[in-house]
Amino acid sequence: MNLIKLLDSICPDTENKEQEDRFYSRREAFRQFGDLSKKLALAAVPLSILNSIPTVAKASTESLIDVLNYALTLEHLEYRYYQTGLDSGVIMSDERPIFQKIRDHELAHVNFLTEVIANVLNGTPVSEPSFDFTAGGNFMPFDDYPTFLALAQAFEDTGVRAYKGQAANVMESDVVLTAALSIHSVEARHASMVRRLRTKKGMDTVKGWITGNDIGTLPAAAAGIYAGEENISHAGVNVVNLTGIDQEAVSEGWDEPLTMEQTLGIAGLFLSTSN
Amino acid sequence: MKNELIKPQGLVQKTDRRNFLKMGAFSAAGAGLLLMGCDDDEDMMPPMSGKVSLGSGDVGILNYAYALEQLEAAFYAEVMMGGYFANASAEEKIVLGDLEKHERAHREFFKVALGSNAIADLEVDFSAIDFSNRTSVLGAAKTFEDLGVAAYNGAGQYLESADLLLVAGKIVSVEARHAAAIRDLINPNSVDFAGDDLIDANGLERTLNFEQVLTAASAYVKTEIDFSQLPS
Structure with missing residues (x-):
């Protein structure tokens, strides 16, 4: 991705601030629109529909x-x-x-x-x-x-x-x-x-990769950097129980935020x- | 556009959203809006037999990830049984052994997370890889790991669920850690771990779209993968 492409794609050739806002809020809008948008997609979208999209973008x-x-x-x-x-x-x-x-x-x-x-x-x-x-x-x-x-x-x-x-x-x-x-x-x-x-x-x-919350030979002050990395459950699934793979390896397989x-x-x- | 099966048709040129925006048929703001919701409009065809369809929406993206994790897990399982691994250095055995476990864990996780929506097991074809040969094995590992990173990076924008985006984010950085390690095994202490072949002048790693990824993967997968319902 180069910057020109980025600029080009993030700043659509909109006529006003509101349209730009809608561009940014598209994802949110789709959560609310659901299937309606798919039907609308077949025809040109009337401005009134665009106006009904919540403006969250500023x-x-x-x-x-x-x-x-x-x-x-x-x-x-x-x-x-x-x-x-x-x-x-x-x-x-x-x-x-x-x-x-x-x-x-x-x-x-x-x-x-x-x-x-x-x-x-x-x-x-x-x-x-x-x-x-x-x-x-x-x-x-x-x-x-x-x-x-x-x-x-x-x-x-x-x-x-x-x-x-x-x-x-x-x-x-x-x-x-x-x-x-x-x-x-x-x-x-x-x-x-x-x-x-x-x-x-x-x-x-x-x-x-990070094993458990192991800081290795880093100074003790580094503990906060690895706290939580020992997690082995994702989306409600305990992957150790699921797979029988050892806890260390499972913790390594997912990085934490x-x-x-x-x-x-x-x-x-x-x-x-x-x- | 239907039937975007990877095999036997190979590459099918898709008009991406960027190009669509340039076509100027609608205002750009409207165009992005239109395309985002279009993905299910072409789903009237009954599913074809003998192939897997990834499905649509977030399920489709998860199946896409599941397909790639299946491929990686199957590859490392094969590596474990091969002549190269049997005689590999202690360091390389640790790295490849870890990768086998991580990818198997990823695969099993996606399978259970997808539940009844999970695609069937893919049939793989590793005949192009010589599992007794270090260069061949590490070269394939590099391909798979780099591909996985680019795939996750490219697909993240299509996930609607923030929770699933986080799960994907937790996995992609581990794939990147793998990729860097494999590259360092191939060319030790060089700058290949984050080489200019992948990272651009803005310091951004490449992304690949569904078609690019599945076309690359199709060299190792016999099962036909229909990704035509994925978001675009």
Whole structure:
């Protein structure tokens, strides 16, 4: 998906704000319309029908902006973390390309979300906060490579959970949802790579996927990042009972969401007090 | 457009909603509205025998996911019995053993979640894969995992239920974790785990539509899959 396509598809050639609102609220409208819409679809839709669709979109555009600004804050954090890491020289030279690639993706996410918020949704993108990656002097990620990798894992796994937690909040816009999903899976790829890299280097025993709520050798402060990942029931189905597969493997097979509040609690540790 | 069976007809060009919007027959706002509700209009044909139909609406999307999970689970079950796995490194045995369990769990979950709406078991055809050969097995695993991610990413927008969207979201990130790990087994410590073949300049992973995914999958599935009732 490129940005032009996105702009093109999210901003229909509407004549007025109301039509645009309807575009965003289409999904909601269909919940209410049900079968009627299918019959109407065969004929040109009279304007009176369009007018009868509830206008929920102004509020939902604002809510999309809020969600994307939240995502943008996390992307700022990740981008600045990797850029600072690359500048610091803490990363082993053989592994720099991995973190350059991840940095490139996070920067692309920053730019993409900024663009969507500002020029598609006509909102105000949050500017980059000041970060304190030592979390008040507790970590030295830019002096110590194992710490750098540990925090990278923490940020990536948090990012995956954070995006997942917002899927339902953007689902009313197909385009925003699809973009968010397309970022979400990239974060998951990063997470898998960093986790496995740490284990290959003998720093941990974690796998690419999250086993139970295991924090491995991450500092105890990371517990909140993995809390709830031990879940083995989905849509009311206990998958261990269903399949007889061990609890560890079943927990690995599903990633869990974090709420905005939970995520900001984690990210807040790394915000500078000067903000 | 009916009978969009993957086999034997192969690719059937579908007009997607984007193109429809460009046609300008209606105002764009109206066009999106129209198409969204159209998916059941063509359901008058009786179901054809010897094939599976994914169905429509959220059930159709879940069956789509179930079909892919069936394919992945069947693949890893075969991997477990093959010559490559028997002699694989300890690390690769852990990875592939985990993937077998995860995909089997996904498959069984969808089957029970769909209940009586679940499609029948698909007949798979892995004759193109040499299960004694590492390159062949890992190459196929990469194909399946990358395909799964792109499929879930592309299908999410068609789910109407927020709960089901969350369930799909819980699974797709695990598929992405798998894909990155398999890619790293193939080309260790490289940037392939999130390669430019999949991730665009905006940092967004590719999405594939139903037809693209099922066409790719059809190389490994004998059962004909009718996806014509899926939302579009």
